Amino acid sequence: TGRVALRFAPSGRDVRVPAGVSVFDAASWNGIAIDSTCGGHGTCRKCKVRLTSGSAPITSHDVRTFSQGELDDGWRLACLVRTAVDLDVDVPPLVTRPKASTVGVGRQVILRPAVQKRFLELEEPTLSDQRTDIVRILDAITDLEPRVDLAVIRSAARVLRAADFKVTAVIIDDLLVDIEPGDTTDRRFAIAYDLGTTTVVATLLDLSTGTPAAVASMLNGQQPFGGDVITRISATMMDDSAAGRLRELAHATLNSLAQEVLAEAGVAPTEVYEVGLAGNATMTALALGIDPEPLGVAPFVMSAASFPPVPVAELGLTLHPGARAVIFPALGAYVGGDIVAGMLASGMDRDKRARLFVDVGTNCEIVLSDGERIVSTAAPAGPAFEGGAIRCGMRAADGAIEVITLDPAAPAGAPEGVQLGVIGDVEPRGLCGSGLVDAVAELARVGLLDSSGRFITDEQAAEQLPGLADRLSAVGQERVFVLYRPTPDAPTEQCVYLSQRDVRELQFAKAAISTGWSLLLGELDLEPRDIQQVLLAGSFGSYLSPASAIRIGLVPKLPVLRIVSAGNVAGEGAKMVLLSARERAGAEALLQEVKYVELSDRPDFNDRFVDQLAFPG
Ligand code: FES
Numbered sequence: 001t002g003r004v005a006l007r008f009a010p011s012g013r014d015v016r017v018p019a020g021v022s023v024f025d026a027a028s029w030n031g032i033a034i035d036s037t038c039g040g041h042g043t044c045r046k047c048k049v050r051l052t053s054g055s056a057p058i059t060s061h062d063v064r065t066f067s068q069g070e071l072d073d074g075w076r077l078a079c080l081v082r083t084a085v086d087l088d089v090d091v092p093p094l095v096t097r098p099k100a101s102t103v104g105v106g107r108q109v110i111l112r113p114a115v116q117k118r119f120l121e122l123e124e125p126t127l128s129d130q131r132t133d134i135v136r137i138l139d140a141i142t143d144l145e146p147r148v149d150l151a152v153i154r155s156a157a158r159v160l161r162a163a164d165f166k167v168t169a170v171i172i173d174d175l176l177v178d179i180e181p182g183d184t185t186d187r188r189f190a191i192a193y194d195l196g197t198t199t200v201v202a203t204l205l206d207l208s209t210g211t212p213a214a215v216a217s218m219l220n221g222q223q224p225f226g227g228d229v230i231t232r233i234s235a236t237m238m239d240d241s242a243a244g245r246l247r248e249l250a251h252a253t254l255n256s257l258a259q260e261v262l263a264e265a266g267v268a269p270t271e272v273y274e275v276g277l278a279g280n281a282t283m284t285a286l287a288l289g290i291d292p293e294p295l296g297v298a299p300f301v302m303s304a305a306s307f308p309p310v311p312v313a314e315l316g317l318t319l320h321p322g323a324r325a326v327i328f329p330a331l332g333a334y335v336g337g338d339i340v341a342g343m344l345a346s347g348m349d350r351d352k353r354a355r356l357f358v359d360v361g362t363n364c365e366i367v368l369s370d371g372e373r374i375v376s377t378a379a380p381a382g383p384a385f386e387g388g389a390i391r392c393g394m395r396a397a398d399g400a401i402e403v404i405t406l407d408p409a410a411p412a413g414a415p416e417g418v419q420l421g422v423i424g425d426v427e428p429r430g431l432c433g434s435g436l437v438d439a440v441a442e443l444a445r446v447g448l449l450d451s452s453g454r455f456i457t458d459e460q461a462a463e464q465l466p467g468l469a470d471r472l473s474a475v476g477q478e479r480v481f482v483l484y485r486p487t488p489d490a491p492t493e494q495c496v497y498l499s500q501r502d503v504r505e506l507q508f509a510k511a512a513i514s515t516g517w518s519l520l521l522g523e524l525d526l527e528p529r530d531i532q533q534v535l536l537a538g539s540f541g542s543y544l545s546p547a548s549a550i551r552i553g554l555v556p557k558l559p560v561l562r563i564v565s566a567g568n569v570a571g572e573g574a575k576m577v578l579l580s581a582r583e584r585a586g587a588e589a590l591l592q593e594v595k596y597v598e599l600s601d602r603p604d605f606n607d608r609f610v611d612q613l614a615f616p617g
Contacts, residue, residue: 003372005086008032009052015350016372021589023049023056023089024079025582033110035094037143040079040112040582041174044143046095047078053088056081101210101579104345104572105535105564113207114173114326114581115190115273116144119183122165133160137179141169146176149322155179170322172273173309173581177322189213189265189272190578191258191319194338194571195250195279195287196220197229197362198386198395199539201571202257204265204272210579213265216257221249222286227388228362229282233296236286243291250287251316258317275312275325276574280336280363284327287315300333305591326577328587332596334378339365341573342537343594344587346566348374353532354524356517357566358555360385360433360541364513367594368520370530374590375523377597379516381509384502385433385540391475391499392430392483396543399429401483401496403545404438408446410467417467418483428484428496434543439498440506441548443481444615448472451615453507455479455500475499510554511612516599517556518608523597528556535566542567553616 003016006026017026024040024047027033038044045065051074058071059080066075078089100110120140123129131139133156134148146169156179159167163181170178188207193200201217225235225246235242262269277284281302285292288310294301306329312319328337339359343349348357348369357367364381367374387393387400394400403421410417422428431439443449446465448456461469471482473492484496521528534555536544546563549555555563576583599605 004083006083007088009088009090011091014352016352017083017350019084020082021585022079023076023081023083023087025585026083027078027089027091032091033094033100034078034091036079036112041144042077042079043145045077048075048092049078049081050074050090050092051076051081051087052090054085056084056087103575103579104569105347105566107345107347107572107576109210109576109580109583111207111210112580112582113188113190113274113578114584115188115207116171117185117188118144118169118171119185120167120169122160122167124165133157136160137167137169137176141171144171144174146171146174148176149178151322152176152179170273170320172322172324175322177273178320187267187271189267190274190276191261191272192276192571192574192578193254193257193278194341194568194574195254195277195283196338196539196570197232197280197283198223198227200253200257201568202254202261203571203575204261204267205575205578207578212575213267214261216260216264218253218257220283221253222246225249227386228383229280230296232286233282233292236291237293237296243286243289246286247289248316250283254287254315254317258319269318270320272319273323274578275315275317275319275323276328276578277315277325278328278338278341278570278574280338281330281333282336284330284337288327289314295333302330302333305329305331306588326584328573328577329591331376331591331594332378334363335365335376335596338570339367339376340587340590341571342566342569343367343374343573343590344576344583345569345572346535346537349586349590349593354526354530355533355535356531356556357535357537358513358517358541359538360513360536360544360554361538362386362388364516366513366516366520368517368524368526370524370526373524374594375520375597376594377516377520377599379512379599381512382505384436384505384509387430387432387436389505390431390436390502391480392496393436393502394430394432396423396432396434396540398424399426400432401428401430401435402432402438402543404435404442404483406442406446406448406468408465408468412466413470414467418471420484427486430496431483431498433540434545436498436502436506437552437554438545438548439481439483440503441545441551443498443503445551448481449503449615451617453503453613453615455481455503473497506552507613510552511609514553514612515605515608518612519599519602519605520597523595528558531556531558532562534558534563535569536563537566537569539568541565551615553612557616
């Protein structure tokens with residue numbers, strides 16, 4: 001599958017898209033507005049553009065829309081031009097400017113939700129006009145040609161007559177799902193979910209304006225079954241009833257979040273017509289009632305990569321009866337729908353720069369693009385970043401140390417040698433993932449850890465770093481660095497500290513990740529310095545200090561400004577597919593475009609991994 005280059009005038013935007021994508025979609029994906037009321041379905045004949053270089057076949061719709069002279073001049077309907085060659089496209093000014101919304105990493109999304117409403121003032125039937133109720137409705141919808149749901153046929157007679165034939169038609173994609181009394185065109189909502197293993201986030205979107213009406217988050221109710229996907233998959237393998245209970249817990253979580261955002265925004269459940277769901281492959285399978293077991297054992301095969309739209313009741317949600325959920329497709333068992341959503345939201349497929357996307361977590365997903373090709377992989381980083389397997393590790397909650405700065409010039413016995421940033425400004429209780437990365441990076445920077453990750457001796461410390469030496473201590477046989485001592489004579493066991501084994505855990509985690517991206521760089525023949533931007537994504541990665549990530553070698557050694565926190569890109573991707581039906585095609589197109597590289601397959605994995613354990617000089 002090749003790519004074609006499109007240049008849009010007068011905006012001057014150059015974009016690259018997979019061949020076969022329509023000019024209308026290519027423009028829409030890149031935030032360039034082309035006039036339309038049908039949303040690219042080939043029925044409104046408003047999406048007129050002129051091809052000033054390159055050409056496209058003339059369709060029967062083009063013949064009906066343009067004169068022969070205009071056709072010769074290159075005029076076409078943009079949604080009917082399937083790109084096959086590079087094109088220069090002149091876009092006329094809009095007759096009616098549609099609203100656009102900025103989401104993800106600077107992505108402009110033109111508002112064209114699948115959920116459409118049309119207010120209809122119908123003529124009442126007479127003996128000389130005996131059209132059926134449904135024909136009367138469809139005749140009045142001039143710019144769309146929807147199919148009709150049985151629910152509408154059932155309610156039409158009553159609703160039309162009770163509302164004096166003034167009704168609002170609700171259309172999802174190409175299906176008329178409801179007629180509502182009166183004019184409800186400004187009440188159109190959808191809920192975007194980021195279904196994480198740990199945390200679930202819901203955003204209620206006002207589809208008329210593209211803006212969030214309310215946001216809520218909570219811990220995934222599946223926590224009692226374990227903190228990561230493997231323990232939850234194992235639970236279903238050991239106990240036949242576990243899958244059902246895990247599904248119920250996922251549904252309960254989605255439901256309480258829905259109630260919370262609806263209450264906050266004063267929106268009725270029946271005003272929500274669509275749901276977007278971005279989750280990793282295991283969370284998606286559990287929520288949909290798909291057996292997750294094959295995801296947990298080699299060769300790690302999914303039941304399906306993409307899903308049809310499903311009624312929201314399948315997710316345990318009670319919203320509009322015709323509402324449906326759009327489920328993100330997955331690239332592989334360990335590069336799931338959350339990452340596809342993240343790629344969509346960060347525009348990995350439509351940027352000419354070489355970019356690296358790293359979602360840091362227990363399972364770390366890595367995506368690399370050279371502007372043409374995209375490759376991805378998953379690296380098993382282990383629980384260190386979530387505070388697991390770390391002696392004083394904890395989740396990023398009140399009392400967690402998240403920022404650490406060491407002053408190597410501090411005089412002996414001075415307290416200012418160690419500066420801590422603590423979540424909630426309370427007494428430190430432990431160390432969260434970003435604190436762990438900071439601590440190790442700082443200890444390596446000042447020289448308390450050598451490049452192999454070992455603490456220097458007490459004698460070396462006393463000589464070289466008198467202000468920090470007294471922080472070196474031991475718990476049992478293990479050497480530790482004390483970050484916080486609650487009282488001057490508190491035993492080390494009661495302190496918040498970083499142990500030699502903690503340092504090793506982090507080294508293993510970062511080595512797995514850097515092995516992942518270095519192998520991907522090899523796939524695309526790139527050097528680390530070629531990377532123009534590194535996106536740190538996910539609920540953990542977004543909070544990492546870029547400087548510390550570089551210091552320990554978690555990301556390539558690059559100018560710190562090239563390392564960008566991407567935020568919750570999975571949730572942003574879920575918003576995008578609700579705001580624009582065209583973005584859905586973009587998510588599905590990623591499945592074709594991205595090459596998945598299996599790390600455990602690589603004969604050079606172990607050697608590379610060992611090479612990556614040390615801290616970069
Ligand atoms: Fe409506 Fe092309 S967008 S006809």
